[in-house]
Amino acid sequence: MTDRRVAVVGGGYFARYQIAAWTRIAGVALTCVADGAAGARARVRAEFAGLPVVEDAEAALDLGPLDILDIATPPAAHAGLIRRALGRVPCVICQKPFCNSVEEARDITAEAEAAGTRLVVHENFRFQPWYREAARLLASGRLGAVAQARFALRPGDGAGADAYLDRQPYFRAMPRFLIHETGIHLIDVFRFLFGAPAGVYADLRRVNPVIVGEDAALVILDLAGGGRALFDGNRTLDHAAHDPRLTMGELEIEGAAASLRLTGDGRLWLRERGAAAWAEHPHVFVDRDFGGDCVQAFQQHVVDALDGRGGIETLARDYLANLEVERLVYQSAAEGRKIEIGPPGGDGR
Template sequence: MAPLSVLQAGAGYFAAFHAEAWLRLPGARLAGLADPVPGKAEALATRLAGADGGPEHGPEGGVATGTDAAAMLAALRPDILDIVAPPAAHLGLIRAALAAPRGLRVVVCQKPFCAGADEARAAVDLAESAGVPLVVHENFRFQPWHRAAKALINAGEIGVPRQATFRLRPGDGRGPRAYLDRQPYFQTMERFLVHETAVHWIDVFRFLFGPVAAVFADLRRLNPAIAGEDAGFILMRHAGGVRTLFDGNRLLDHAADNPRLTMGELIVEGDGGALTLDGFGALGLRRTGERAATEAAGGWPLDGFGGDCVGALQAHVIAHLAEGAALENTGRDYLAVIDVEAAVYRSAETGAVVETPR
């Protein structure tokens, strides 16, 4: 089977992780990079080329670059459109993809997904009407420690799971220059901790324990240099009975060589034991009654982002197209994450427990 061709729309900070992964994944060919800012796609292509003469992808061995994603869709006719652009651009890019001369086989779209719930639902409806799979690039569930934790829970290693807590501690939110060196738009987001960050763990906890039935949230802003909330607690009641807690604080740190590897620490507790994840990516298992944990899984890739979760999600999409493997994080399924996010903000505003749509 010929490699699947990819057009990536977006060439900003996080887009580099996407492009780098496409370049090294078997079965994929990065055909083009598009970004509306002149020179931005070219700069990313040059950076990816490094000292070895350039990536051997794209037309005639190179990655095509440009500012007009719709025109590049028509010219390159890729199998996959990977959207790594700001949320306000998502719906327009999805419309352009579905109207391309030769229909795409799949659209992948980063989170936050579209500019609000109404646009997200419109995008899902359009893709389903066109018969084109739409996948939200929610990559944290593809981090290797979360996949291993899911396998250990399903194997009964901690008995019946009862509760879980994730403590977000990246330590990057202090002072007037918080976030400016990497993602400066973080400073102006009026909804920040939940909309940009906690959605990762809303989805991870859904992946581990099933749908969220109700939430209670207490959010606050600690750094006056930013517009949105940067700390808070989110307590979730899952339909199956498990309780999960997201305890987030972007000003505080945790023990780690790279605070952005795991972004914090996880504990999953059951009636037969507990799984723990530390900031070095070590996943431990302590059974009930034991005094210490033993290593349960490890050996993760430490380059790329977050255990190479970007590459893992992209490989998942390739497996769907090449082998028919079922897709996770379809647009329709991801609407549930958006509903939980809305319930979190409503709970923080009202001080009440808020049920999520069934």
């Protein structure tokens, strides 16, 4: 089988993880990186010597047939870039946040399906190794029925007058920030671990006045089985970790039989019900690039599926359910009330 040809559109801060991961995946030929900014193109050339770098997506598409177009740009460009690839590339991966709104994402998803293009959202948190192991433990029944879960997001990068300037300065101008840009990861993780939520209550706040959108949040999701999951996010605070961005925070899942804890060093800890102490639960991961090398794990997952080895977990059609929860989070915060979640695509009530 010939190598699958991949082009990346976007050469910014996070795109480098995607570019690096593609270079490590067997059976993939990275044809080029496209970016309209001269500075970004120069950084890509310096870090990935010999990799062709072009100025825009059209130039990338003109280099020859592609199997995958990987869009690694901010959301404002997503819809236009996806539309340019429809009917020309069989698989398009789009970085999250996926488009600018759930309505735009629905339209793009329908257009991709009509064109026969497989549209995938680059959602890498669920591929972080600690969440894969947590899912395995939950599926095995080791924890029992989940009563409570809490993720405390504490990357510590959002404090002060220069917040986000060194990596992703566009964060500062996003009118919907913490939930749309970051909390969506945990909405997806909670759906991955616990299934579709049945209700949502949210309180959103802006702590750092130099940014436009919210940077702190408490979001409670009612789980279908009767438990609850709390997203407790604050980007101005940090947590105990040699690298606060490894896990971005700490997770605890409390089940009827046992509890599971994720600490900032990527380690997992189990405590059986009634026990006085936590015991480390061993799992293996590679501390490379971002989040335990979850970017490569996600991209390998897509390649495996295209090669006939399993399905794709984050197809755009399924990911719309995350965006619907996101929409209801903002609605709940605006209205100051809990909202029951109906069937996918339905309105909250």
